[in-house]
Amino acid sequence: MEKELRLMKGNEAVAEAAIRAGADGYFGYPITPQSEILEYLMVAKPYEKTGMVVLQAESELAAINMVYGGAGCGKKVMTTSSSPGISLKQEGISYIAGAELPCLIVNVVRGGPGLGTIQPAQSDYFQATKGGGHGDYHLIVLAPASVQEMADFVDLGFELAFKYRNPAMILSDGAIGQMMEKVWLSPQKERSKTVPEWATTGKPPTRERNIITSLDLDPYAQEVFNQKLIEKYNKIREKEVRYEEFQCEDAEYLFVAYGTSARVCQKSVQLAREQGIKAGLLRPITLFPFPTKKINELADKVKMILSVEMSAGQMVEDVLLSVNGKVPVYHFGRMGGIIPAPDEVVENLKSKITGG
Amino acid sequence: MAQATGIKEIIKPENLVYKKTKLMTDNVLSYCPGCGHGTSHRIIAEVIDEEGLQSESIGICPVGCSVLLYNFMDIDWQEAAHGRAPAVATGIKRLMPEKFVFTYQGDGDLAAIGTAETIHSCNRGENILIVFINNGIYGMTGGQMAPTTLPGMKSSTSPYGRDVAMMGNPLKMTDIVATLPGTYYVTRQSVHTPANVKKTKKAIRKAVQYQKLNKGTCFVEIVSNCPSNWKMTPVQSNKWLEENMLPYYPLGDMKIPEDQPA
Numbered sequence: 001m002e003k004e005l006r007l008m009k010g011n012e013a014v015a016e017a018a019i020r021a022g023a024d025g026y027f028g029y030p031i032t033p034q035s036e037i038l039e040y041l042m043v044a045k046p047y048e049k050t051g052m053v054v055l056q057a058e059s060e061l062a063a064i065n066m067v068y069g070g071a072g073c074g075k076k077v078m079t080t081s082s083s084p085g086i087s088l089k090q091e092g093i094s095y096i097a098g099a100e101l102p103c104l105i106v107n108v109v110r111g112g113p114g115l116g117t118i119q120p121a122q123s124d125y126f127q128a129t130k131g132g133g134h135g136d137y138h139l140i141v142l143a144p145a146s147v148q149e150m151a152d153f154v155d156l157g158f159e160l161a162f163k164y165r166n167p168a169m170i171l172s173d174g175a176i177g178q179m180m181e182k183v184w185l186s187p188q189k190e191r192s193k194t195v196p197e198w199a200t201t202g203k204p205p206t207r208e209r210n211i212i213t214s215l216d217l218d219p220y221a222q223e224v225f226n227q228k229l230i231e232k233y234n235k236i237r238e239k240e241v242r243y244e245e246f247q248c249e250d251a252e253y254l255f256v257a258y259g260t261s262a263r264v265c266q267k268s269v270q271l272a273r274e275q276g277i278k279a280g281l282l283r284p285i286t287l288f289p290f291p292t293k294k295i296n297e298l299a300d301k302v303k304m305i306l307s308v309e310m311s312a313g314q315m316v317e318d319v320l321l322s323v324n325g326k327v328p329v330y331h332f333g334r335m336g337g338i339i340p341a342p343d344e345v346v347e348n349l350k351s352k353i354t355g356g
Numbered sequence: 357m358a359q360a361t362g363i364k365e366i367i368k369p370e371n372l373v374y375k376k377t378k379l380m381t382d383n384v385l386s387y388c389p390g391c392g393h394g395t396s397h398r399i400i401a402e403v404i405d406e407e408g409l410q411s412e413s414i415g416i417c418p419v420g421c422s423v424l425l426y427n428f429m430d431i432d433w434q435e436a437a438h439g440r441a442p443a444v445a446t447g448i449k450r451l452m453p454e455k456f457v458f459t460y461q462g463d464g465d466l467a468a469i470g471t472a473e474t475i476h477s478c479n480r481g482e483n484i485l486i487v488f489i490n491n492g493i494y495g496m497t498g499g500q501m502a503p504t505t506l507p508g509m510k511s512s513t514s515p516y517g518r519d520v521a522m523m524g525n526p527l528k529m530t531d532i533v534a535t536l537p538g539t540y541y542v543t544r545q546s547v548h549t550p551a552n553v554k555k556t557k558k559a560i561r562k563a564v565q566y567q568k569l570n571k572g573t574c575f576v577e578i579v580s581n582c583p584s585n586w587k588m589t590p591v592q593s594n595k596w597l598e599e600n601m602l603p604y605y606p607l608g609d610m611k612i613p614e615d616q617p618a
Contacts (some may be wrong), residue, residue: 025451053450057443058476065440065473069416069447072434077447095437198446200432202411203457211426213417213435 001187010176011148013081013105013183015040017154018052022189023104025053026076027066031085032118033174034108038080050191060085064092064105071101072212074199076158077193080106082174083124084115086132093167094133095274098214102161104154105139106170108177111310111337119337120174120260125314128171129288136226138233140168140240141287143258147181149285155186162238164232165198171287173310175260175339233289242285243294247273251280253349254298256319257308258284260339265308267342272349279349287315295322302327306349308340309333328352377401379410383427390590392580393422395547396489399557400460401429403564413456414448416441421495422463427461439470442477445484456567457486463504467529471503474529481538481572485563488530488575491582492601499585503527506604511585526604530577534610540572542611546579546602548594555607566613579605 008016015037018026028038038056046052053070057063063079070077081089086107096103107128111121128141140160142153150172156166195201203209215223244262247269248254255265262283272279282298284291299305304327307316313331320329332348335341379401387393404413413431417423419438426433436444441459449457466474466488477484493511494500501514504526508517518526534542541563545556556578563574578600581593588596 023448027447055446055450057446058472061440062443062446062473062476065443066447066450068436068440069434070451071443071447072444073414073448073451077451091437092440099435118407180508200414200434201452202413203430203432204411209426209430210432212433213426215423215435217424295375 003184003186006185007180007185008147008177008183008332009036009178009180010144010147010172011050011108011178012035012040013147013151014154014170015044016185017151018078019044019046019050020186020188021155021158022050022076022191023052023158024191025055025070025077027055027063027070027077027079028059029060029063029081029085031082031273033110033120033177034080034082034106036177037106050188052191060088061092064089064096067103067137068092068096068099068101071096071103072099072200072270074196074201078104078106082108082110083112086124086127090127090133093139094131094135094137095214096167097137098135099211099212100165101167102158102165103167104157104161104170105167106172109173111335117337118174120310120339121335121337122173122259122261122310123312123314123335124171125309125311127288128169129290129318137229140164140166140236142170143170143285143287144170144172144176145259145262146281147176147179148184150176151183151185164236166232166236171259171262174337205238237289240286240290241289241294243291244283244285246281246283248280248298249280251277251301252278252303253280253353254302254305255279255308255343255345256284256295256305256315257281258287258315261310264340264342265345268345268349271342271346275346277346277349277353290318290322292304292322294319295319296324296326298322304352305329306352307331308345310339311335376406379405379430381428381430385428386424387421388584390581390583390593391421392491392547392578393489393554396487396556396578397425397428399450399553399560400487401526403557403560404431404437407561407564409456409564409602410556412454413458416444416448416457416459418459418461418465420465422460422462423490423496425460439465440473440483441465442470442473444488445501446477446480446482449482449484453483453570456564458487460487461486461489462495463490463492463502465501467527475533475536478533478575479538480572483570483572485567485574485576485614487560489575489580490605491580492526492575493582493585495582495585506600528605529573530610533573533575538572539611540613541566541574541576543609544577544579544605544607546597546607547577548579548581548597552607554564566616571613577605579607
């Protein structure tokens, strides 16, 4: 089976990739700018082809709890939404993390707070990478910068979610969700017939009953569980960091940017170099785990780092922690659904260079 | 000696009239003395066992007094967030339509915070069983007013009695879901007398059997007591239930399948 080339929106790519990844179920609720995912699946009717369940829930709360139920049965299940909807899902996401269930969540981010705008933003970075709901937990967070990565990260997200029994999130934005690009789609995978040993599928006489829960009333036992989660997150930090370097070899000034901002910064690197400024770009692909070590190493070689985000400055905090005072770190961002222009980023860099 | 011989005569297997249900575990129940939860658990465990459904059953626990239900019944369980059990059950049943999936929820869980999930699961006609324990109060959190608390009934958050002008009237969720085309069998029972326990078991058995037909949601309300938070003895609470709860929540079938023998 060969890969198939298609021209698609990022949102459509997620939907098609979910079917091809052999997903068992999708539960969603409409919200702009990601409604194409549910719409695409309803048109595609994968339940007739692969048996994948697609259901429009009555709310984001219901959708994420349907995901909880399916994930607890060891199934490959997912949901998608955009910022206000993802806020609603946080209760369920916390329970899923607490019950150590694998699932995939896609956030096609729009500007906030509140109802905000329907235009793209990166203002949900804190929510995605620091837990989001209540309690000590992390998601595995993947940040696509193209329609191709929207498709690829569905499979990768499921793979990591099952590997670590942890919810994974694709942190996209309205620009990547809505824009069309060519995308190579993977061949159709079979839906898995493997039943994880912990899954609630009905208790046969041959095993103890399985219980999916995040409850432990004994504080000592709960702390042991919290420690276990920390160990898991440390393992993820050790094994799963992904990033991309762009002209970092001789860079004196480093942009750190993900997703849409990273695409902008790639152009900014070129523009800066045309003006004699040796700029480079580090693009985190995983936001949790964050490429802390790599950024710390690059801080030994560069004079300054500029974190470019479509937010008031969220990832910059992780960049600062990574750099640990070695070189100055600044933030440049646009908000409210505005995507910065490449020359605007260069001008900001120049002002930081001259202004100190 | 004569007495001991007498006991041996009596405890012959053929004289056995009551024993521990196989599907109830040996864990000590976390309920207050006289609470209806234990009886309700036992009824469900008995029916699942008698129907041979242990290996097919997935239960969903609520948040409330029965949050630890998974410790008491020997089947697979999922613990849902407060009010979300019908959504969790939907996810399970849609992905494993051949299984018997049921929720067990209290009145706060089902009729307050989980109202949307309850109504929409029933409206979609999810092929699940919803068991609804209604004791008119929030038990686990210490006796606060529930959506089902009776007018004038005192609780820790309605210390002068439920004022319907301020808080509205008790919500009859079972009556509501009975109006939805998605429900197949809707009934209200109780466990406050042995006769009612038998009727409830009959209703649960019907509901469990109807599940196999995939014709819609089965919904069994069990009017129950809360001696601790009603501040009564178990006997007083059962009497109070009969005199006060049942006039507002009358027992009986609200929707019976037209295509089934009565």
